[in-house]
Amino acid sequence: MKVTIDQDRCCGAGQCVLTAPTVFDQSEDDGLVQLLTDRPDPSVHAEVRLAAALCPANVITVHEGDS
Template identity: 60%
Template sequence: MKVHVDEDRCCGAGSCVLRAPEVFDQRDEDGIVVLLDAAPPADRHAAVREAADVCPASAIEVRGDA
């Protein structure tokens, strides 16, 4: 799995951080998403996919399974 975030689309809702805090964080100054792990391990894939699904700005793209 490869994860990509579009910081320009991010609205700072923080849903991704709540679902997968090991993979996503937010900048303190504006709440914009920070990608901590662009290739998370398999045990985090479900949480990352859920984070992408609930992102209100569709700022998270997930590619592949491994």
């Protein structure tokens, strides 16, 4: 799995950080999402998929495969 974000669309709702805290963080300056890793551990793949589904601004894209 590979994860990409379109930070320009982020509205800082923070759902992703609550859902997958080892993969997403929020900037202390502007509250926008930050990617902690673009290759999350398989143990958190389900969390990452959920975070992508819950993001209200469609910021998170999950590319399946490529481990």
